[in-house]
Amino acid sequence: MSDSTTVEQEDALETQEYTLNLGPQHPSTHGVYRARLRLNGETIVSCESIIGYLHRGMEKLAESRTYAQFAPYTSRFDYLAGALNSWGYALAMEKLGGIEVPERAEYLRVIVGELQRIASHLVMVSSMVIDLNAVTAWMYAFTAREGILDLLEEVTGSRMNLNYIVAGGVTEDLPEGFTARAEKTLDELKSRLDDFDRLVSGNEIFLGRTRGIGVIGRDLALEYGMTGPNIRASGERLDLRKDAPYSVYPRFDFEVPLLSGGDSFDRYYIRLLEIHESVKLVRQALGAAPAGPVRAKVPRVWKPAPGEAYAQCESARGIQGYHLVSDGSVKPYRMHLCSPSFVNIGVLPVISPGLTIQDFVSTLASMDIVLGEIDR
């Protein structure tokens, strides 16, 4: 008797779902990303991703610039890991035109590419913790990133949007005394990273916010075609630098970290581990780079034979692919970017139901998306 009364009482307590727009102007959506959430109280019932707020028409723009002129624009796709974007584009151009890259240039590409990867991962871990209001930890990681950006400025002249990796090699050689300064910066980076690790990774509050939150199983990740650290945190060992190596990666001794939890904490922690691996790579490359030219001669007016080329590169966020179609003229007929963040956010509407808003913020931060490459 009492059971049926309780059931009636529960039916009488109706709640009303409401819609909340997270973004596009929001302090923690990592760019102009809009998530339309249907909420019941604080729990998400459904989530709809709405993108396009940063669309700049880059792929159309590529059709009215020559191949070399478009290279500076490629850094603006994933602006946090610009050198890795330029690398992918350079690979596509080299494949299209059959350009050989000198050996020293390959080593320099690895150095700058991995330094850029470190900088990008530092942004990810720090923006994840600042979304959880650990402001001091954010500051430590950004101060560490300043050291890396100073190194990049010494080599390329810019801190961001480097325009250093071009078809045929790199634009300039390393300056004098770079190796010593790089070693010093990498040591300081390690000390700051240790502080960051101590401040965040063992913190019970942080663990409570990220352990078991936003779990992406290995099968789900494979089904949605995720790449990069996100899928490596879910247990699938997929890294282009090991599986389909390009450049001189086979010559280096480095590990690809692998975690199996697939929750937000694993996606955060794997990036810390990857920073350590990248530091190893930079040190090895600095030591092993042979002497020689750094740039192959590419004609100023370059007309590749009609055809197409697709080249992939392991960017900080996943596998980035460039598809170039040439019709024999100086300008590409079509340039398409296959961006990892665009693929990665596809899984968000699947894992969001059941999360609270706070969990959603934490999960979104752990996916590490950059709207520049999603919207192009």
Next chain:
Amino acid sequence: MFGIGLVQGLYTTAKRFFMKKVTQRYPEVLPDLAPRSKGSFAFDADACISCCLCSDACPNGVIKVDYSVGEDKRRRLELYRMNLGYCLFCGLCVEACPKSAIVFKTDFDLACFRKDDNLFAWKGPLPRPAAAVQAPAAADAEAVPVAPSGGSPTAAGGGS
């Protein structure tokens, strides 16, 4: 339940509290930039041969080279204009120049109050024929980025 992780965090912040601060007291202390640092541009008008390779290389149509062709068929630079408001600071022009007439400087404080202050112009070295110079009007200020064009010859000369 709550324990070691929190205490370690407190110890880390307390340690950093007493360490040296990284703030640079700008503008009393200016940053020590690398020599290759890309700031604004230095242009050597004497070295320029008006080949227009720089303006061809620029993705955004930042550079406009005004030259005149004399009787000896040689090009003479009249005016070299750059609209830094559209510049990507990519350095393709610096790479393209065969005479290193345009190079980067390391000054970084390029912020200005009006869009017109983004326009940089350098006059050519030789005396200009009085009647023939097409002085760039202020209306030119809204340089729309077009597909890279060559130089714009003045009325006295031809060809591009």
Next chain:
Amino acid sequence: MGTLNDLFLTLASAIRGLLALWGFPPLLAAAVVDIADFVLVAALVTVNIIVIVWLDRRVAAFFQERLGPNRVGPFGLLQSVNDAVKLLGKESIIPVAADRKLYKAAPLMIFTVTVLLYGFLPYGKGMAPVDPDLSLLFFIALSSMTTIAILMAGWGSNSKYSLLGGMRTVAQVISYEIPMAFSMLGVVMLSGSLNLGAITEAQRGVWYIFLQPLAFVIFLISSLAELARSPFDMTEAEQELVAGYHTEYTGMRFALFFMAEYGNLFGVAALGATLFLGGWQGPFLPGYVWFLGKSWLLVLVILWLRWTFPRARLDQMMKFNWKFLIPLSILNILLTGVGIKLYQYFTAVGR
């Protein structure tokens, strides 16, 4: 040193004497002294807020390896003045759909509560401006009134973000009042009185932080939650709710919320100093200097906690409170009771 210690008391009795000399009835003289007390307390609130705003930013910067405000005045001390003037100059924007009465009343109410709280603190021996027998109870009761003000702000703004923030705050503040009160019960049992002055007097021998370490930790954690400070500040979580219950407030009304938060910060720190650190007790320096010094020390500890930890999730915070803190504080009461009885037994036996 005695004169410096009794400075304010001597001043008060001097004023009373003077007024009596001029023919004022004693009630009126007392009223004048009370008004002077109020002015002093209001001045203290203002000075505290100004200094804490500066201290918060400076301390935060030092933890983050940077300098903080250092341009406006020496060491950036005039930064708070800068902020106040800026906020005064802002346009007062009231959302069209807002409930105007609630919207306007909320910041007034919350700041009034803050000023009221300062009246009960014992700044020195006999120097609490308002000194009923149950001053601790008054303090706790008054500090609960902030809940109503926050709910008024959240509801009156008529915005989803504000409502979410307001509801979260109410849940959090009401829940954490329980362990806060229970942790203070241990102190009350030891001193035998609910009067803040009497509690301070009873710490002449040993400060209660040594006798009640567990209660101190519980008090610190629950006061962080009462103040809605990090790591329990999801009510004003910028990264999630834009600004919680004060999203729709601008200019001076926002400044009042701001000032109330920092004012409460000092108030709770002062309460902690009174209950656990011995209040005005201390050698050499006048009592009020000790009192202020200990309060500032607790303020620094709270700022240290704020700038180190990330934010807890709402339901985890609730779980932590109901399943861990409250049983722990009840355990503390049990241990205190047992301890008192044992102490009485042993001292009786020893005699």
